[in-house]
Amino acid sequence: MKWIKENSLSLAFLVMFLLALAGQAVAGRLDFNDQQRAMGDQPVSLWEYVASSDFAVNVAENWQSEYLQFFLYIAFTVWLVQKGSTESKAVEDAGAESDEEQRVGAHATPDSPRWARSHGLRLWLFGNSLGLVMGLIFALSWAAQSVAGQAAYNSQRLADLRDPVSWGSYVTSPEFWNRSLQNWQSELLAVLSMVVLSIYLRQRGSPESKPVGAAHAATGVES
Structure with a gap:
């Protein structure tokens, strides 16, 4: 339990x-x-x-948009800030921060992950591993969407007695970009809403919200 x-x-x-x-x-x-x-x-x-390709493309197109959202959010919040939002670090903390603040290398503690105590490429990979994995999953799911989408699209074209198209033609087609962009815009709107609404609204007890009595201008403060 x-x-x-x-x-x-x-x-x-x-x-x-x-x-x-x-x-x-x-x-x-x-x-x-x-x-x-x-x-x-x-x-x-x-x-x-x-x-079937019909099911695969519907799943993949949702997954790729979700992971794009997280990838961009992780990358952008390193350098970009929003005063008053719980989704942002403090304005003065913008950037990758020092080794001491990140507790890496010589500043690592006994309970720090082993790779946090390393140097060079291993430290860089571990220090950026969350964004790298999110970006990789996005790229793979977008590729899966393009392959499954081509198969589903060609199946419909054959049913309509039209010639199938190549993968290159499909990924540059309005069909492919319509599927991608209609998901991207909704995910980006959701992130924007969370960033802005967390400035003025509260949810008691949630780490995604500031304490109920915190000032609207308080930035990067969580319950």
Whole structure:
């Protein structure tokens, strides 16, 4: 029970993610089969739908936009600040900070991660590992979206008795960029909303909020 309590936030989001993914598969199959019947084609099983390019592109296009959001947020908040927001560090702290502030190299403590006590490339990689991994996942999921999207797009073109297109033609097509940009704009708006609303609004007990009585101008202060 102690382990569950200590990891309850991760576990809660993992369970909700799996339920949402399963729900997407079920609802997506019903919608896909409705379109199949309308075109006089045979419906598919749940497993056939989950293995299809239609399901893959819908999942990948959401994942890539989410990881783009986190990648940009992690990178931008190193140097960019917003006075009064809990999503920003203090205005005077903009930048990568000193080794002493980051507790790396000679300033590492006994309980610091081993790579935080190293130097050179290993320290640089560890010091930027969160942004690098988020950026890599974004790039991989965007690539997966492009491959699955091409397959789904060509499947529809063949059903309409049109010639399929190459991968290069697909990733420069309005179809691909419409799928990408409609997700990007919503994620960027969500981040903007959180940055600005956290200046003036509060949520008691949440680390994403300032203490209820904190001044609106207080920056980088969490409950």
